Amino acid sequence: MAAPELFDRIVIGAGIVGLATAKALLEGQGGNLVLVEAEDRPAAHQTGNNSGVIHAGLYYRPGSMKATLCATGREALVEYCQAKSISYERCGKLVVATQPEELPRLDELIRRGEANGLTGIVRLGPEGLKEHEPHVVGIGGLFVPATGIVNYRDVAAAMLQDVRAAGGDVRLQCPAGAIRREGGTWIVTTPNGEVSAPHLIACAGVQADRVARRAGTRPDCSMVPFRGEYHVLRPEREHLVRNLIYPVPDPRFPFLGVHFTRMAKGGVEAGPNAVLALHRNGYRWRDVSLRDTLDAALTPALWRMGLRYWRTGFGEVHRSLSKRAFAKALQRLVPEITAQDLRPGGAGVRAQALDADGTLADDFRITKAPGAFHVLSAPSPAATASLAIGEHIAREAKAHFATS
Numbered sequence: 001m002a003a004p005e006l007f008d009r010i011v012i013g014a015g016i017v018g019l020a021t022a023k024a025l026l027e028g029q030g031g032n033l034v035l036v037e038a039e040d041r042p043a044a045h046q047t048g049n050n051s052g053v054i055h056a057g058l059y060y061r062p063g064s065m066k067a068t069l070c071a072t073g074r075e076a077l078v079e080y081c082q083a084k085s086i087s088y089e090r091c092g093k094l095v096v097a098t099q100p101e102e103l104p105r106l107d108e109l110i111r112r113g114e115a116n117g118l119t120g121i122v123r124l125g126p127e128g129l130k131e132h133e134p135h136v137v138g139i140g141g142l143f144v145p146a147t148g149i150v151n152y153r154d155v156a157a158a159m160l161q162d163v164r165a166a167g168g169d170v171r172l173q174c175p176a177g178a179i180r181r182e183g184g185t186w187i188v189t190t191p192n193g194e195v196s197a198p199h200l201i202a203c204a205g206v207q208a209d210r211v212a213r214r215a216g217t218r219p220d221c222s223m224v225p226f227r228g229e230y231h232v233l234r235p236e237r238e239h240l241v242r243n244l245i246y247p248v249p250d251p252r253f254p255f256l257g258v259h260f261t262r263m264a265k266g267g268v269e270a271g272p273n274a275v276l277a278l279h280r281n282g283y284r285w286r287d288v289s290l291r292d293t294l295d296a297a298l299t300p301a302l303w304r305m306g307l308r309y310w311r312t313g314f315g316e317v318h319r320s321l322s323k324r325a326f327a328k329a330l331q332r333l334v335p336e337i338t339a340q341d342l343r344p345g346g347a348g349v350r351a352q353a354l355d356a357d358g359t360l361a362d363d364f365r366i367t368k369a370p371g372a373f374h375v376l377s378a379p380s381p382a383a384t385a386s387l388a389i390g391e392h393i394a395r396e397a398k399a400h401f402a403t404s
C-alpha cells in the first residue's frame with residue numbers, strides 16, 4: 001500500500017465552516033492543507049440549503065459564541081461579499097408580535113440585540129409594521145436594519161477559490177473514512193488513498209459526532225437531523241412580502257418558527273418547519289436510512305427531548321404533511337396568504353446537537369483533542385458567522401497545536 005500523502009493539516013468537510021477554517025488557516029499561517037469533502041461539490045448540505053439570511057444577532061445570549069461570532073462574522077461577510085462581488089442585500093427584517101404575551105419578548109429581543117452591539121432597532125406599532133410590510137397584521141414588532149440576504153452557495157464557492165489560491169488541496173467526492181493517530185500524526189483513509197498530517201480539523205456538519213468518534217473522541221452531545229421544509233410563493237403573490245418577516249421566537253426552542261424570506265437569487269420562501277429526518281441527508285419524507293433511524297431511536301437524549309416537546313413535534317409533522325396547516329401558520333403574519341399561494345420549495349437538514357438530558361444544544365460547540373479540533377455543533381447563524389468561526393478556530397489552533 002502507498003505511503004500516506006503528508007500535509008500540515010487535514011480539514012474534513014467543505015461546508016461553509018470547513019471552507020472558512022481552511023481559508024483562515026492558509027491565509028493567516030501559511031503551510032499546506034488538504035480539505036476532503038464527501039460530496040461532488042462544496043456547500044452540498046446545510047450551507048447550500050439554508051434560508052440565505054445574514055443574521056443580525058438579535059436572539060443570542062450576550063457573551064455566547066453565537067452572539068460574539070455572529071457580530072464579527074456578519075460584518076466580515078458583508079465586506080467579503082463586496083470584495084468578491086457576491087450579490088447581497090441589507091434589507092432589514094421585521095419581527096411581528098401577534099399575541100399580547102409576545103410584546104414583552106420584543107423588549108427582551110431589543111435588550112439582547114443592543115447587548116450584542118446592534119444599533120438602529122426600531123420598536124413598531126401596528127401602523128409602523130404596515131409601513132415596512134403593507135400586508136402584515138400584528139399588534140407590535142421590531143425592524144432590525146442589520147439583517148440581510150445572500151446566497152451562501154456563492155459565498156462557499158468564493159471561499160473554495162480562495163482556499164485553492166492559497167495552496168489548499170481541495171478534494172471533492174473524497175469522504176473521510178477511518179481515522180487513526182500514529183505517533184502524533186493523523187491518518188485519514190479516503191477512497192483515493194490515505195492522507196496524513198499532524199493536525200486535524202473536522203467540520204462535518206450532521207456527521208460531526210460520527211467523525212469525532214472515528215477519531216477517538218467521545219462527543220458530549222448526539223446529533224439528530226431535523227429537516228426544515230420550505231414552500232415558495234407563487235410569483236403573482238410575491239408582492240405580499242417585501243423582505244423578511246419573522247414571528248417572535250418561542251424562547252424554549254432554537255428554531256425561529258416559519259417565516260418569510262425574500263431570497264438573494266429571487267423569489268420568496270416560506271418556512272422552514274422542523275421535522276425529525278429519518279436520514280441524515282433526508283431532504284424528503286421518503287429518504288430513509290435504517291442506520292440513521294436506528295441511531296436516532298437508540299439515542300436516549302432524543303426520547304427525553306420528545307417527551308418534553310411532543311406536542312410541538314406533532315404540530316410540525318402536521319404542517320409538513322398539510323399545506324393548509326403550513327399556510328395557517330403563515331397567516332398569523334400575513335393573513336392574505338392561502339394554501340393556493342404556496343408551491344413546494346426545497347429543504348435543508350439541520351444538524352441539531354442534543355445534550356444527554358435531551359436539551360437542544362444552543363451555542364456553537366467546538367472541542368479540542370490532541371492535535372485535533374472537532375466542530376460538533378455549528379447551527380444557525382454559523383453561515384453568517386463563518387468567517388469569524390474560521391478565524392476563531394485558526395487562532396485557537398495556533399495555541400493548541402503548539403502544545404499538543
Ligand SMILES: Cc1cc2nc3c(=O)[nH]c(=O)nc-3n(C[C@H](O)[C@H](O)[C@H](O)COP(=O)(O)OP(=O)(O)OC[C@H]3O[C@@H](n4cnc5c(N)ncnc54)[C@H](O)[C@@H]3O)c2cc1C
Pocket residue numbers: 012013014015016017018036037038039042043044045046047048049050051052053054055174175176177203204205206207211228272347348349350351375378379380381382383384385
Ligand atoms: C434549513 C436551514 C436554514 C438555515 N438558515 C440559515 C440562515 O439563514 N443563516 C445562517 O447564518 N445560517 C442558517 N442555517 C445554518 C447554517 O446553514 C449552518 O449553520 C452552516 O451551514 C453549517 O455549516 P457546516 O460547514 O458546519 O455544515 P455543512 O454545510 O452541513 O457542511 C458539512 C460538510 O461536511 C461534509 N462531510 C460530512 N462527513 C464527511 C466525511 N466523512 N468526509 C468528508 N466530508 C464530510 C458534508 O458533505 C458537508 O459538505 C440554516 C440551516 C438550515 C438547515
